Amino acid sequence: MTREMSLIPVAEPLLGEKELAYVSDCVKSGWVSSKGKYVAQFEQAFAAYCGCRYGVATFNGTIALHLLLAALNIGPGDEVIVPTLTFVATANAVTYTGAKPIFVDSEPETWCIDPAAVAQALTPATKAIIPVHLYGHPADMDPLLELARRHNLIVIEDAAEAHGATYKGQPVGSRGHAAMFSFMGNKIITTGEGGIVVTNDQALAERCFFLENHARQPENPYWHLEVGFNYRMTNLQAALGLAQLEQIEDFVAHRRRVARHYLARLHNVPGLTMPPTADWAGNVYWMFAPLIGPEFGPNRDQVMVELREKGIETRPFFSPVHTMPMYNTGQNLSVAEGLSRQGINLPSSATLTPEQIDYICDTLIGLCASSS
Numbered sequence: 020m021t022r023e024m025s026l027i028p029v030a031e032p033l034l035g036e037k038e039l040a041y042v043s044d045c046v047k048s049g050w051v052s053s054k055g056k057y058v059a060q061f062e063q064a065f066a067a068y069c070g071c072r073y074g075v076a077t078f079n080g081t082i083a084l085h086l087l088l089a090a091l092n093i094g095p096g097d098e099v100i101v102p103t104l105t106f107v108a109t110a111n112a113v114t115y116t117g118a119k120p121i122f123v124d125s126e127p128e129t130w131c132i133d134p135a136a137v138a139q140a141l142t143p144a145t146k147a148i149i150p151v152h153l154y155g156h157p158a159d160m161d162p163l164l165e166l167a168r169r170h171n172l173i174v175i176e177d178a179a180e181a182h183g184a185t186y187k188g189q190p191v192g193s194r195g196h197a198a199m200f201s202f203m204g205n206k207i208i209t210t211g212e213g214g215i216v217v218t219n220d221q222a223l224a225e226r227c228f229f230l231e232n233h234a235r236q237p238e239n240p241y242w243h244l245e246v247g248f249n250y251r252m253t254n255l256q257a258a259l260g261l262a263q264l265e266q267i268e269d270f271v272a273h274r275r276r277v278a279r280h281y282l283a284r285l286h287n288v289p290g291l292t293m294p295p296t297a298d299w300a301g302n303v304y305w306m307f308a309p310l311i312g313p314e315f316g317p318n319r320d321q322v323m324v325e326l327r328e329k330g331i332e333t334r335p336f337f338s339p340v341h342t343m344p345m346y347n348t349g350q351n352l353s354v355a356e357g358l359s360r361q362g363i364n365l366p367s368s369a370t371l372t373p374e375q376i377d378y379i380c381d382t383l384i385g386l387c388a389s390s391s
């Protein structure tokens with residue numbers, strides 16, 4: 020167990036005095052539930068951070084996406100296009116509504132959803148596209164927005180992994196019709212668990228707020244006309260979130276410093292492919308995510324075992340969701356499948372030090388067949 024405890028973690032939050040002060044304020048004042056000043060403050064400040072007018076905070080990111088789809092009246096008979104290479108929540112949120120997730124491949128240039136594959140997957144039942152900004156790199160939004168314009172579709176950004184990333188100079192979350200973020204403990208900022216919907220569409224924001232409060236009408240709070248949810252964020256979560264948000268520039272800068280350090284040390288190692296960054300992208304490197312190809316020697320899974328022996332925690336890339344038992348579509352989505360087999364997440368925490376990065380790089384380079 021002590022060995023486990025001393026692993027360099029893939030991701031851990033950095034929490035300090037400010038978090039303690041704001042959370043203590045909630046406890047001392049008794050405002051620990053979803054009423055309290057921090058929720059609205061956090062919603063406004065986070066929305067503004069990503070260039071949006073409205074934010075509706077939720078208990079986690081998965082339900083933020085469900086809330087958004089429900090508020091957009093997406094349901095049975097509808098199809099929603101998602102990348103297969105993502106965390107399973109993207110597809111599950113679609114399934115919760117009764118709509119069908121349609122899986123498409125990644126593009127080699129960004130590892131995010133391939134707009135050409137999206138164009139081919141459109142049917143008369145298609146209602147929405149959910150690009151995912153994978154590991155902190157924005158998806159190519161303009162071709163998706165153009166498709167959406169032509170076919171009258173909604174574009175929802177799954178920005179759970181990309182707080183602070185930019186697309187052609189604009190913050191992610193502000194380009195589509197709406198977006199969601201996650202504040203789970205391993206994300207760039209955290210509220211413990213948490214999420215938010217952001218949008219510039221006032222009617223949509225109001226509809227999300229209404230549905231997440233059990234479709235409550237302020238003038239008649241115990242008489243409900245439709246089935247809503249209790250998806251609200253607590254004041255405790257929002258207090259933590261506000262403290263984190265006040266430091267987000269530092270957290271993002273740290274992520275980018277970590278990535279530059281890894282890139283400098285690893286870009287020439289035979290068999291390693293560095294994560295791409297498109298020229299239009301402001302990558303925030305939520306996870307530093309290289310590929311381990313055949314030329315490296317040991318394969319990805321062997322490398323993970325070896326690194327763990329040396330005290331370094333890593334994660335494999337997400338598995339393509341279309342291959343999981345509950346979806347299992349039998350499609351051949353070869354770019355995503357290849358990335359998923361070779362990809363590894365190296366430690367990328369807010370707490371990671373340059374000495375640790377050097378240790379991780381030395382250890383990894385030592386495993387490369389041509390280094391001995």
Ligand SMILES: *Cc1c(COP(=O)(O)O)cnc(C)c1O
Binds near residue numbers: 080105108179212
């Ligand atoms: C983390 C994550 C989510 C879900 O967020 P939770 O807050 O964990 O529910 C959704 N999509 C992606 C791509 C994620 O990485």
